[in-house]
Amino acid sequence: MEIWMAFLVGGLTAVGVYLMLRPHLIQFLIGFLVLGNAANLLIFTAGRLGSSFPPLVQPSGTVLEPIANPLPQALILTAIVIGFALAAFGIVLFFRAQAVLHTLNAEAMPETLEAAPAPSPVDEVREERT
């Protein structure tokens, strides 16, 4: 099982990296999500598979063997949530970039930026005062 996982994770990683290398930011974002999933599966496999019971302690205080490894699960849970936070921020950031720069092509952004400089935070404060 773990050996097959190695190939699955490798495949997903390749797809994720390929998409992140695309200049279009939506593709970048999707690639980021795929890569995140691949990374989580890697950590999961590192704790070994092949358990029969979830990581729960019986009321009697004993555990049933073979129990699933709880440590990678805890780490992945953190990773999933942080990954989501980053993805959500990324989506909104790209949305905002598109509104200002009228493109989602990362390669085209530097030129657009020079053409239309973003207002600085100082201007913003000034705006709000008036």
Added chain:
Amino acid sequence: MTLAIISAFLGALLAPLVYRWLGSLAGWGLAFLPLSLTVYFASLLPTVIAGNAVRHSAAWVPTLSVNFSFYLDGLSLLFALLITGIGTFIVIYTGGYLKGHPDLGKFYLVLLLFMASMLGLVLADNIVTLFVMWELTSLTSYLLIGFNHTEFRSRRAATQALFVTAGGGLALLAGLILLAGMGGSWEISELLTKGEVLREHPLYLGSLVLVLFGAFTKSAQFPFHFWLPNAMEAPTPVSAYLHSATMVKAGVYLLARLQPALGGTEVWSSTLMAFGLATLLTGATLTFRHTDLKRLLAYSTVAALGALVFAIGMVPLTGYYGAVGFATFLLAHSLYKGGLFMAAGAVDHEAGTRDINQLSGLFRVMPITGVAVVLAALSLAGLPPVLGFIGKEVLYLASLQAAPVWMIGLAVLGFAVGATLALILSVPFFRGPPPAEVHEGPPSLWLGPLVLAGLGLLVGLFPGLYNPLADAVATAVKGAPASYHLKLWPGFNLALLLSLLTVAVGVGLYFLYPRLQAWMAKDPVPGPENAYVALLRGLMGLAARAERLLQSGSLRAYLVWVFGGLSGLVGLALLQSGTLPWPSQTAVVNPAKAVLMALMLLGALLVLRLRSHLGMVVGVGIVGAGVALLFLLQNAPDLSITQFLVETLTAILIALVLLQIRNIGEVPRGRWLDKAVALLFGGIVTLLMLGMLTEPMEHHLSNFFAQKSLPEGFGRNIVNVILVDFRGLDTFGEITVVGLAGLGVYALLKRLRREGKP
């Protein structure tokens, strides 16, 4: 002694407060710090002259045998007295010279910090302590040269001095560490007893080259001499103190200190004598190019430093002349050069110019400064009855014993320029009419020059005053008892003849000076400074090219570097390990899980093939759902629930945003480079995982959590207990990240909404 150094540092830190408190009198008030230190060190004179070294040690980093240890013998005592004694007058002088400068408080602070570091440097016994103090003097020198930091020239001179001396400092560190390893001790006093072991060690030459590099850069030896004249951009108190009397002598000090350990070999003497002589001649020759008082003095300092290094080279080849000559000339030079610099600053301060050709008749309006200059110039010229004469005589006696004739000839030529310079400096005081509205400066400006020059005269007339200390210094430099009866009138001998020759050549050169000056100033000869500039430019060019390559501003290029670089490094490590991890048997797999895995790959392929953005979202959703189901089948219910929730939310969020965006743009076709990097990285990940799976699993930590979950965390769900209890702080950090991301999203959307409104 340790207390003296600590109090010097503490006193320096208090200097700005004292300045605020005393105002323009702060110079006189702050002078009590160096003055009391001078008195303290003078009180140690009888002990040291009796031949007893004083040693103090306090543990600093004992595990690395780094100690805060200090060692006082004749050599360090002479330096300590010079540093604190001249420092006293410099502080007083600063009060008059920089009166009313807005940053004067800061100046006192750094100047006194320098004094404390320099004291620490000459007293340090531990190699690491010595190095730290060495670098502190470089740093404070940098700050002082760049004191007028609004001037480009000051900043350039400051960085140049720092690059050269700190670069040498790095070499010195390596050299000293080598010495410590060779001699088996981090204390210099112990290394000095192991001279034979050090000199016969195979690494002797390497360590010697490194130490010499450090000492030569610090003491402005050829070809590193160029930074010293440029450092004249500093205010005059700095030039008088750091760049003539003390800091530039740190390299000379180090060479003299290590002479008993490293000296005595052919390479030591010939290298030191060659570089010393080259420096003496370089300084002497370049003197002729200038008419600016401070520049003239700076090149004369370069020449004198060369003479001192030359003298150290001669120490093992002569009985006691070399060491005593070193001790005498060192004191003479510090006294006359410190005095001359301060006098030059006073003239500049009162007359408004430092150009020799524009000064005239100063003696009548500045008589006290005039007396000081004449006395100091006598010493510089090496004429009786001042100390400079005795110092030069003993050096000549040494070179007659140790040096070939051609070297003696060149040395006479180098010293002759001292006589020339003495004339150049004195003549403006007597020639021509006195300038209008120029008068003697306040006592703070003439006290230092007068006392220092006067001391030169006093010791010249009564050399017996200095004789005991000179013998102690010579003994420390020689590494064996050395003693010589210093006399003002040694009788007719060959050295006196050389002195007469020196003066005659010097006077002759004086008459050539105007023509030589005009000719040499016209087109400057390229020197080692050009190499320095070229090196710096090359470095900047390299940095610019590296920046263009690495910081291209393209997201894609960055990622190619990151993923490609990582694959390359890991791939290299895998190749070097020799065996590629590959499964030896095919594993059986549960059909349900096999279907799931196939589904995930299908989702990934969909993302790749589909040209529509929403289609890609569907594809990534399939992958995510597959992962969630796999978690469920692998007994990870918490992960499964979270994954489902997050996947759903993400898909909704992306879909919502995509629907909002008009003009979303085409999805461009792939490049072969992207494909190659992606496949390489994926392959490396697979190989790494296969390699990882061949290692036995370490269950120690997981078992700990499983056992302690109920009794210590009071929860039966082990994953939850880990998250909220064992790794609670980690989870807190995670919550912070999510909160910050939420704030970021809110801020971005808020602006967008406001802009959307007309």
